Amino acid sequence: MTDSTHLSIRERTVHLALVLAALTLLAGTLPAVAAAQSGPTVTVGNGTVTAGETTTVQVVLTSAPDGLAGYQVELALDDPAVAQFDNASYPDRFALTTDPVVSSDGGTITIEAADLDGAIEPGAGNVTLATVEIAGGEAGETGLTVASGQFDADGGEAIEPATEPTTVTVSSGPTETAVTGNSASATAADSTDGEPSTASAETDSGDNQSTTAAAGPLALPLVLVALGVAAALAARAGQP
Structure with missing residues (x-):
């Protein structure tokens, strides 16, 4: 292979490299040009x-x-x-x-x-x-x-x-809205649940009053019985 052949190959290689570089630059420039030319x-x-x-x-x-x-x-x-x-x-x-x-x-x-x-x-x-x-x-x-x-x-x-x-x-x-609604429902439920409790308390109070009232009449007979027993014991103790 002669020197002229080596030179020809070298020149073609250089030319190819220059062409590739130019294409690379052109590819990078085209998007900018297209953007500049794009319409409203x-x-x-x-x-x-x-x-x-x-x-x-x-x-x-x-x-x-x-x-x-x-x-x-x-x-x-x-x-x-x-x-x-x-x-x-x-x-x-x-x-x-x-x-x-x-x-x-x-x-x-x-x-x-x-x-x-x-x-x-x-x-x-x-x-x-x-x-x-x-x-x-x-x-x-x-x-x-x-x-x-x-x-x-x-x-x-x-x-x-x-x-x-x-x-x-x-x-x-926001989830706070849902929580507030549940809290309000819970409060209402608690308030509703509390009403029967009040009624129960009133009922219990009434029961207690009934028991106390019933206890009043029973106290006197018990006292009389106790006095009678005491008198009998005293009389027996006084006999010779």
Whole structure:
């Protein structure tokens, strides 16, 4: 094998190593590029709440490349028995807002607002659209999705953001409530059990009174018998 052959093999090895290094760098860069080029997305924070209590989650538009003139969004809960929408509020940057519309079962809520002052400029990111209040029902977990939405950019063009589902988790209430209920039941039971005892005591008292009353008439005959026996003994003792 000549020196030129060794050089050719060495060059190919170096070239292959450079190609592999370039591919590795490209693979690491692609996710960042894809993330930078991804469009706007509507996200809703995960919610955790205790049954009978309320919590809040934020509805966010991750980016507004052309600004945001206004929006209308309907959120939906998969299982209204687990959690229900209660209310919503808007950031001050939205000059025009509508009252949230909640369905009768609390399963959906519609929010709507407009940026009349151009506060949300082109290129804005993580734009909070509203803060939604959710009430906990039964213990469990339910999905929360963006059922529908309409978004308009500053120039009037429609924005079609992606959506991401989320979940709401409801935990059971504190165990102290159950303990308190049992204690109250036990107290009531003790109180109920105590009433017969009082009646029994009254009955026993009545029995004692009867016994004492009966003992009164029997005392005099006994005394007379005792006196008679004593007199007989005295008379016998006096005989010669």
